[in-house]
Amino acid sequence: xxxxxxxxxxxxxxxxxxxxxxxxxxxxxxxxxxxxxxxxxxxxxxxxxxxxxxxxxxxxxxxxxxxxxxxxxxxxxxxxxxxxxxxxxxxxxxxxxxxxxxxxxxxxxxxxxxxxxxxxxxxxxxxxxxxxxxx
Amino acid sequence: xxxxxxxxxxxxxxxxxxxxxxxxxxxxxxxxxxxxxxxxxxxxxxxxxxxxxxxxxxxxxxxxxxxxxxxxxxxxxxxxxxxxxxxxxxxxxxxxxxxxxxxxxxxxxxxxxxxxxxxxxxxxxxxxxxxxxxxxxxxxxxxxxxxxxxxxxxxxxxxxxxxxxxxxxxxxxxxxxxxxxxxxxxxxxxxxxxxxxxxxxxxxxxxxxxxxxx
Numbered sequence: 001x002x003x004x005x006x007x008x009x010x011x012x013x014x015x016x017x018x019x020x021x022x023x024x025x026x027x028x029x030x031x032x033x034x035x036x037x038x039x040x041x042x043x044x045x046x047x048x049x050x051x052x053x054x055x056x057x058x059x060x061x062x063x064x065x066x067x068x069x070x071x072x073x074x075x076x077x078x079x080x081x082x083x084x085x086x087x088x089x090x091x092x093x094x095x096x097x098x099x100x101x102x103x104x105x106x107x108x109x110x111x112x113x114x115x116x117x118x119x120x121x122x123x124x125x126x127x128x129x130x131x132x133x134x135x
Numbered sequence: 136x137x138x139x140x141x142x143x144x145x146x147x148x149x150x151x152x153x154x155x156x157x158x159x160x161x162x163x164x165x166x167x168x169x170x171x172x173x174x175x176x177x178x179x180x181x182x183x184x185x186x187x188x189x190x191x192x193x194x195x196x197x198x199x200x201x202x203x204x205x206x207x208x209x210x211x212x213x214x215x216x217x218x219x220x221x222x223x224x225x226x227x228x229x230x231x232x233x234x235x236x237x238x239x240x241x242x243x244x245x246x247x248x249x250x251x252x253x254x255x256x257x258x259x260x261x262x263x264x265x266x267x268x269x270x271x272x273x274x275x276x277x278x279x280x281x282x283x284x285x286x287x288x289x290x291x292x293x294x295x296x297x298x299x300x301x302x303x304x305x306x307x308x309x310x311x312x313x314x315x316x317x318x319x320x321x322x323x324x325x326x327x328x329x330x331x332x333x334x335x336x337x338x339x340x341x342x343x344x345x346x347x348x349x
Contacts, residue, residue: 058289062260064227065252078227116227
């Protein structure tokens with residue numbers, strides 16, 4: 001049987017996994033990042049409901065870098081967060097803040113993370129997001 | 136009452152003198168090949184006569200943190216002493232095969248990739264130690280890149296003042312408005328580090344932001 005890491009680099013067999021925010025809400029930062037990396041290293045594109053904090057995103061990038069060269073064929077990740085544009089105005093932001101604090105996270109956001117061997121690029125602009133895959 | 140006014144006056148003067156003598160840690164952050172070292176070199180050369188690091192067309196030329204201590208920048212009669220900190224470009228992916236395109240040998244490319252990954256880790260660690268950060272973006276590239284948002288998010292969380300520089304305005308493809316639209320809450324200064332264009336506005340913004348350091 002082939003190891004999982006040997007399959008990295010092939011486009012065949014990848015899957016898209018959706019992770020509801022409830023799956024990471026009660027985890028600490030280390031556990032969240034570990035869970036995300038486990039999914040991505042399993043040749044999956046992860047679509048996460050909500051988003052990580054800026055510190056967690058930076059740690060995810062740092063941990064990803066530490067794995068390059070140590071996990072066979074792993075070249076990093078592609079990451080994008082789709083969220084509100086921040087132009088909601090004072091009351092809009094206040095409403096969003098209350099909703100976020102009740103739900104424990106920004107559930108209106110979506111985070112896409114995929115292994116660089118599969119995801120060539122995530123192109124985004126304010127209006128759309130494109131996921132370009134390697135062939 | 137009069138004594139109190141005098142006391143406050145002298146206190147303000149002395150605190151300003153000592154505040155200015157302290158080095159401000161000025162970090163240059165951004166994605167690879169945006170021109171961080173070119174800008175840091177330009178400033179260092181203007182005020183010390185020496186450069187901070189080597190520049191190249193090959194991404195990840197800066198793979199470790201580079202410093203230049205006590206750079207005294209004079210602008211409109213005022214002087215601030217900076218410790219310049221040039222950081223390796225932050226990326227989420229590094230593939231040694233990309234370096235082969237620049238006619239680098241495989242062994243050297245692999246070494247470069249490994250050093251580049253360490254550089255990214257180092258850059259992230261250094262975020263905690265900055266007093267003021269200049270985010271250098273390539274104005275010919277799409278600014279809606281998660282790395283840029285992540286860096287800014289981390290600086291905001293640490294209450295570190297941020298200036299966004301749209302570099303390479305000398306190029307035809309340059310689009311500062313796109314950067315301004317992507318980061319409406321921040322001041323964006325368009326410059327060309329290569330040709331030293333619009334550095335006056337850059338220094339003015341840096342001096343203005345220095346007052347916001349906590």
